[in-house]
Every structure is written in structure tokens, then in C-alpha cells.
Amino acid sequence: MINDRVEAATSAVREIREEILRRQRFLLTSHARPDGDSIGSQLAMAFALDALGKSVRIVNADPAPDHYQDFPGMERVEIASHVSADVDAVIVMECSDLSRAGVSGLEGEFLINIDHHAGNRLYGALNWHDESAAACGEMVFDVIRELGVPLTLEIATHVYLAILTDTGSFHHSNITPRTFDICRQTVEAGVNPAAMARRVFDSNSFGKLKLIGALLDSMELADEGRLAILYMDDTMLSACGCTHNDTEGLINLPLTAREIQAVIFFKVGPNGDVRVSMRSKYDVDVRAVAGRFGGGGHKNAAGFTVTEPLDVVRPRIIPLLVEEIAQGLKSRP
């Protein structure tokens, strides 16, 4: 089984290498509301393509949170919801479906799909889907190595950023020896893990600290303290002087309590739609719950969006989560 996977990965990486080498103009994209893995994967790939003398555009639907803005190459990211792409290939990273990019106009292009989310729809001309990767950045790293591009500090920084953030700073259960092997190589290339952790996790605004207070103050507990429920709307955000870009990472706070096994975070938007994010420990599978509502993600980090009012969806979701917590606790290490 593992050998099959390694063989599939090896041939996928080789095919991607061939198609990249024979093409010249690339457009890179990733999912809307980018996170560290989408930023890191795209920028690492961009610097690698630069090194091969290719022309590269990066187009995202939304700007990245502020603390990513001073990472190398970020000024290259164009923000647009539509693009007329005059390119030879589009590399889509971190998207289980092309629509996750939130950028239209890419449909007819030669698509190279590189992703680690469960349920990827294999929408590309080339598809490399590896759920066992802890971050899409791990897969991008393999492509870059296969292309023979040296691991510069810029590339290494973005690969490390992708892994650091998508493993929830090395908390999630999909971390493997390969994760550390790649990190080791990035550190050898000059990445400073302490500085990276400070830049990514210790860069809150005072407003965000206030928001943390407000969120935890209104946190509810269910399932005898095993499930934390967080709620936020635009009124709360603006009372703290924050925007949606300040909410990254907040969902992890309740998991620092020993008893809490899973967190659900309801973010109500201005037109009433509800973005639901979930996180969990060990084998508690929140993706299974997200899948029931048309969303996706990973075992320990998943999400979805619904248009029904919160008081309608909430009672449908909570019992499913409680059930997953019970299942997950059965195999607790």
C-alpha cells in the first residue's frame, strides 16, 4: 500500500516535471482566503519557476493575512476574482475543487492540480493528490527537487511556512518522518525556526488580543467539556478593531485545554452566511462532519460554509461532532 503510494507519487512528480519543463508561461493559484500552506506552496513554486527562467503570475481571490505580507515575493500576488490567463499552464495548489480558488477564467487552461485534501476531484490535466502529505508544501518541495532547482533561502522559507502552519505548528496527526526531513533541509538552507514561529504566531495586533478575550469570554462548552463552541460576527470584530483577516489561528486556543477534544467556530458574515471551522485532537475526525455539509479538509482541521441561519444549522452539526468525539476517543493513544 505504502509502496503503491510512493510509486504513484514518483510518477506524478515526474510527469509534472516534464510538463513544467516543456512550458514557459505559468499562472499559480490556490484557495480563497489563503493560509500559510497556500501562500508557502505558491511562492516556493514561483521562486523555483523563476530559477528555471519561466514567466510566473500568482493570482489569488483574497489577500493573505497581514503577518504573511512581508514574506519574500508577496508583492507579486495579484488579487482578482477573474483572470484571462494567456499562459501555458495553471498550477493549482491546495484546492480539492477548482472552484475553491475563487478565481474564474481558468477552466479551459492546462491545469496541474497538486493537493493533499481528502476528496480531491482530480479536475486537472495532471493530478497529484496525496492525502498523506502534512502540507501541500511537502508536495511542492518534491516537485522543486525533481526539477533540480537548488533550495534557496526564499524557497526553503516558503516550504517551512507551509509546513509550520498546516501542521498547526506541529500539532496535527498527519506529521511523518518526511515532514521533519523536509524541515531539516529547509533549516540547512538557512531557515530559522524560532524566528519563523515568532513571525507567524507572535505577530498579533492589540485588537486581535482583545478579540481573543471576547471570543473566549463567550465560549460555550458541550459534551461534558469535550467540545468548545466559538461564535463571532462582524459586530464583535469591529468592536475589537479587527477584520476577518485577524481570525486566523484563534480556533486553536480552546484546544490548549486538556479536556477539550474538538472546537467548532461559527463565523457569521454580513449577509448571514455562516463559515464553520473545526479543529480536533488525535483521531477525532472533523472532516467527516464537514463532508456532511459539502465542505472538506483534513481529520484535524476542516470547514464548510452554509447559507442557512445559525440557529438552524447549529443543532444539526453539534450531535454529529459529539458522535465523532466518541468515535475518536476509542482509539486515543
Ligand code: AMP
Ligand atoms: P479553515 O477552518 O477555513 O482554516 O479550514 C480548515 C481546512 O478545511 C482547510 O484545509 C481548508 O482547506 C478546508 N476547508 C475549509 N472549508 C472548506 C470547504 N468549503 N470545502 C473544502 N474544504 C474546506
Ligand code: MN
Ligand atoms: Mn494545506
